[in-house]
Amino acid sequence: MRRLGRALVTAALAVAGAGGTAGWASGDSQSAVTGPPPGSAAWRADTAYGRALPDPATATPHEVARFFAGLDAAARTALVRSHPLVVGNLDGAPVPLRYEANRIAAAATGDARYASLAAPDRQILAFDPRGRGQVAEVFGDLEHAAHVSVIVPGNDNDAASYDARRAPHTGPAAMARALRAATEGAAPGGSVAVVAWTGYTTPVGVGLDAAGGRLAAAGAIRLTRFTAGLDAVGAPDPVLFCHSYGSVVCGLAARHTDATDLVAFGSPGMRADTADALHTGARVWAARGPSDWIADVPNVSLAGIGHGADPTSAAFGARRVPAADVRGHAGYFAPGTQSLAAFAAIAKGEAR
Template sequence: MRRYARTLVAVALAVTVVSGTAGWASGNAQQAVTGPPPGTAAWRSDHALGRELPDPARDTPAQVARFFEGLSEEDQQSLVTRHPLVVGNLDGVPLELRYRANALSLKDSHDPRYAHLAADDHRQILAFDPRGRGQVAEVFGDLRTARQVSVVVPGSDIDAGTFDRGNDVYGTPAGMAKSLYSQTGRGSAVIAWAGYTTPVGVGMDAATGSLAEAGADRLTRFGDGLAADGVPTPAVFCHSYGSVVCGLAASRLRATDLVVLGSPGMRADTVRDLHTDARVWAAKDTSDWIDDVPNVEFAGLGHGADPASREFGAHRVPADDAHGHTGYFAPGTESLHAFAAIADGTYAEGDAR
């Protein structure tokens, strides 16, 4: 009973700290975007090729990949033109077709939120889903020739409009991915994956796991799609609420490494509870406000143990010079140096500069 009471107090404290730290956001609950890509109904009814197209809801990325391998280039391009939103978001479709499909979808979009994504013809947009607040994935580098691949999974307040915003650059998926790619360079590729509905502000969505559960399913399928297209197994970097997504996906996610930074918890008590073969790393700067949030999980609130604690069992990444909650990928930091070495498989705990 005493332990129960302590837990209740910790949860109440967590709410109080979050309210005082970042402002409790009320009335902005988010509805997770789930299910097959937009345009699926028209895709399913299309029999122009004389054969049934893969079902975006039922078929696996491996089945999708096999279907496209059996098509002529003309038929592939025909599907891109007729169904860009499906082709651009369907895991298992070859990379080059997804890039072209998403470029078409962005040019056809009249939503000003996405104008910045369509402005540069050289961007490699691997996913673009305009539903809700918009979801995007972008590739930096050449996935076809990369020997090492990384995926960046962001936290709260990220969508198509804030994917690459100009302020707080290293708190955005594009900013984090660009910074990591600048360190890993040739022979590598980094994917900024904002492919799930993130919480807005610090409120109930951020304190619970419902959006993370939906995001974990989407991240897992995304990883399966990369594998189906022959992309090397990636190291996955998970920031803030993104680490909750990664924790829930861990047992199913194809990854060489899971790296969490500024994490409120992974919905697990220890690394063993993640049931992953990936190496697990954790970074937390002492000036990060997330350090003030008690690591509890009770009645659906909170995300559990601190991955940066000794008891959790993750390998530690130095982050003393990463200032605040979004400074981990800032140029010149020990954390960025370590992330790049983890990405190329050469880092061992204690290798800080």
């Protein structure tokens, strides 16, 4: 029992560092932000031309889409202005309305950390200021894209730090920009839209949150609904690029999404023994650079600690993404790397 106890502690400390760039600082237990967006009670009490509004807690994204399809421009504008936090986070609502609503919501917080999100050139698809905050941003033309990719980040990511200065090509927004630039080629504007999705409560620093699956399970529910929302507005089935603890989220969400591809990189495990055990029709890819410290994380799953098999192992059965020139844990989107070139091919549906 003493040996088992030491193994659990070792695994917890090792896995807890996964996903962020904040280093081995102490982590605090986080309360997952879940459920309908703030302002939902006032939304439920309102109507549009006498029609009840779809309940954010129970209406499916497709039901939301059908509701908005039946409104004229005046009614849509009125709802955006009266309920920006709901419309901005309502999966299935028209994309331009969500952008407009989130500009209003971010500006209304009066919080300097969120002021940049309200800029007129930002395409903020979700913004929730509760807790550390959650945000999703679109790069490209989501309404007309032939392909859509979603970046699912790991530890130490939230709306409060979303626009903070980081090392080049790291962090969800910079990863999304790098991927979109890599897919453009000789045709500026391109046919790929990329979403930086910081849409769940991530672990902070070292702690049992990062070693366990509680936050990932809550995040998987939100990711599943988000991808259903993309489907409801007619977007193509997405590619999910899942970094570190984000790959745990993707692993738990896999069977419930319509993703064409799941790409796990710098992953501590996906809470499955094999790619087949994810029970998804998506192609599963995995990458790990030679200097990524995630390789030192024990691939265990004991008493809820650890995330299981290494997705880059032959036994797992994922398709390997070349990453021999990747530096560190967050260098997978650096221009010129094998991994970014492979990611771009996957995003464009060209990889085999």
